[in-house]
Amino acid sequence: MLFPVVENHRLDALRGKPVGSLMVHEIYRSLQGESTFAGLPCVFVRLTACSARCVWCDTPHAFRGGKVLSLDAVVGEVIGYGCPLVELTGGEPLLQEESHELMTRLADSGETVLLETSGTVPVERVDRRVHIIMDLKCPGSGECENNLWSNLGWLKPTDQIKFVIASREDFDWTVAAIREHGLDRRFTVLLSSVFGPVNPAVLAEWLLDSGLNVRLQLQLHKYIWEPNARGV
Numbered sequence: 209m210l211f212p213v214v215e216n217h218r219l220d221a222l223r224g225k226p227v228g229s230l231m232v233h234e235i236y237r238s239l240q241g242e243s244t245f246a247g248l249p250c251v252f253v254r255l256t257a258c259s260a261r262c263v264w265c266d267t268p269h270a271f272r273g274g275k276v277l278s279l280d281a282v283v284g285e286v287i288g289y290g291c292p293l294v295e296l297t298g299g300e301p302l303l304q305e306e307s308h309e310l311m312t313r314l315a316d317s318g319e320t321v322l323l324e325t326s327g328t329v330p331v332e333r334v335d336r337r338v339h340i341i342m343d344l345k346c347p348g349s350g351e352c353e354n355n356l357w358s359n360l361g362w363l364k365p366t367d368q369i370k371f372v373i374a375s376r377e378d379f380d381w382t383v384a385a386i387r388e389h390g391l392d393r394r395f396t397v398l399l400s401s402v403f404g405p406v407n408p409a410v411l412a413e414w415l416l417d418s419g420l421n422v423r424l425q426l427q428l429h430k431y432i433w434e435p436n437a438r439g440v
């Protein structure tokens with residue numbers, strides 16, 4: 209994968225990581241807070257580093273830090289929870305080549321595997337058994353220019369597209385993108401408001417007025433626990 213030279217410092221946290229290992233920020237079990245799997249117990253594997261810098265990012269702590277673990281160690285820890293659902297998130301999991309083998313090995317073990325990805329890196333090689341939950345970045349994220357639209361051609365009907373909306377402008381952009389690409393007919397579409405600045409009741413009203421058949425998503429974990437809590 210090639211990234212613009214000016215952005216390479218964003219991947220510094222992965223420099224020197226041995227081949228065959230993963231830089232893991234944290235592994236924990238919680239309730240899935242997003243997607244159509246919301247509410248189910250889920251093991252989260254949060255991988256270090258992201259090539260994006262969304263202005264409203266709620267996990268900037270995952271940009272760096274964490275520890276190097278072998279694939280065997282990560283698989284063993286996940287399976288050890290005895291939980292049938294696992295999600296790779298970050299950061300951006302697909303920046304680490306080894307994420308592909310991790311997803312395949314987890315699926316081979318019988319896990320239902322979810323992948324949270326930013327929509328700015330290719331999903332082409334993701335194991336077809338994985339449920340991809342892919343962002344399309346709205347203008348208010350500051351990363352809209354980096355959306356990789358070709359990814360739409362690699363998603364399956366069972367995959368999910370998430371728009372995180374920071375303003376009415378973002379909402380209008382989202383409606384236009386859904387209509388232009390027929391997203392609501394091809395995939396599950398999730399509309400989420402940036403936690404804090406956008407009242408979900410306002411987004412609910414916009415959604416109903418639009419007539420679109422898409423799903424409002426509340427980040428369940430931010431209502432159950434402190435919005436800034438980590439490890440949940």
Ligand SMILES: Nc1nc2[nH]cc(C(=O)O)c2c(=O)[nH]1
Pocket residue numbers: 238239240241242267297298324429440
């Ligand atoms: N409970 C919980 N559910 C989540 N779903 C997606 C998450 C993420 O950070 O990608 C997340 C998270 O951080 N916590």
Ligand code: SF4
Pocket residue numbers: 258259260261262264265266267268298299300326
């Ligand atoms: S893609 Fe996700 S982890 Fe990366 S900056 Fe945006 S919100 Fe944060």
Ligand SMILES: [Mg+2]
Pocket residue numbers: 266267
């Ligand atoms: Mg998150």
